[in-house]
Amino acid sequence: MLGAKYMPGVDSTPKTDLPVLLPVKESARRGQLFCDMGGRLFLDVKPQHLVWLMLVILLWSGAAQAASKYGVVWQFQTVFKWTPFILKGFALNILISIFAMVIGTVAGAALGLMQVSLLLPVRRGSWVFTQFFRNSPWLVLLFSVMLLFPFELDLGFAVIPVPDWTKAVVGFSLPIMANISEVVRGAVVSLPSGQWESAESLAFSRRQTMWMIILPQCVKRMIPPWINWYCILTMATPLCSIMGVEESVTHTVQALNAEGDKPELLPVFYGFLLFIHFVFTYPIARYSIRLEKMYAVKI
């Protein structure tokens, strides 16, 4: 227990269960820390900082693996040599993502509007359909499309081969469709009901209300999540390398094989792969955050 001469808060920092009034300076500093909590920092970090960070990581991982036999310079030279090949694969990633996004958006918009239909069976049916594709793993959907779809289409007069990557497009557009459907439904539901009521009082029909009043307002709300889903889709496209589509991961692995599978090359190659994906996705993600902030206040 405390001795007679001991005075808490004077001889040492206070240690007590009782409420203690902290010195002003200290408490002000602490308060600021809580207010600050990441929020401002998130804005402070500029894209170029992260690119630098990535470069440092890349260099560091290269340096860590640099064996006595193979130097860092050699590793980067090898990556540089294969860059066009890997970028060619990455172009297919982007192509797949764009096609899947277009198909997914068109189908998703239709499905989303069905979800706000006045007919109960349509509403229920489209809800079940949406939930099914939204809650299935992307990989399972991709596998089922890749394995269950034919590899060529027989039209009677001609046989059209279906390349792997087009099947991948279909496989990726299914989950995108379901999620865009939810985005559309969410946007329509999120509008204040006053919009519907005032349209009705102005003698707009339901179709007119939908096309001329509700949807134009929804577009603004849907754009940030739509871009977000595009980012998620682009980051999912490497999955199709499992099925042998010649995209960036497949090309990286092929390049590594061609170089004799040297373990020294693994960090730089995978680092480069992460780097190109990051450089593509990050600006888009930033842009969607900016749009979201821009659209946040106005209705």
Place this chain on the structure above:
Amino acid sequence: MLETIGPFFQKLYEGSGWNFIIFYEAYEYDRFVAAIWVSIQLIIACLAFSLVVGIVGAWAQGAKSRFIRLGMAGYIQFFRNTPPFVQLLTFYFVVGTITPQVDMGGYYEPVIGAFGWAVISLGFFAGAFNTEIFRSGIEAVPTATVEAAEALGYSRIKAYIYIILPLAFRVCLPALNNNLVNLLKTTTLAYAIAVPEMMYTANQIWSDNVNVPEMMIVLFLYYIGLVGILVWLMHRWEHNMRIPGYG
């Protein structure tokens, strides 16, 4: 179990050609049950690890050191903006090869196997999202509440544990629910590094028995069922943790 359902599926196969072999043949049935266990273990481990990463990360985001905060921001942006599949491959093939190996009496085995790397990689991936979710929850706690805690003599860490986190948790449960469902679906990626979970085992089974459509149906039902259970649990949790009049 197999004795009761076996005859029905055997008859179904003979009658209609629908080959649900996992429900009538002992060997495939055992493989299937083993896969259920592995995948559930994987999911629980990933969920737990991602939650820990999220809580620690959200706390580190408010750290005093600028270095730690910058590191956290870098971590979050990196894991959010690169493909989880490539992250997994990088962890397994790059980091996995430089981790030490243990002598298992004659042969060497890495300290962290495929299962471990799947948990680490997917946990960090979902953890980056969880960090952002928890941070938004923490920001939603009114400053007055934090000040009140301070006035009562709570230290920073104590206030975080007893005041901020419990309130923030309730705010961010819906967003967390979304992210955890997403993580559950993402665990199928472990297929790529040969973790014998459901996706991987299903692939083996349809390779051996050429029953792709049947196994696809089982896979869909399995994952949608798991998502359903997780969502139900999270909703119950949300309901139980609700503070009347708050939020």
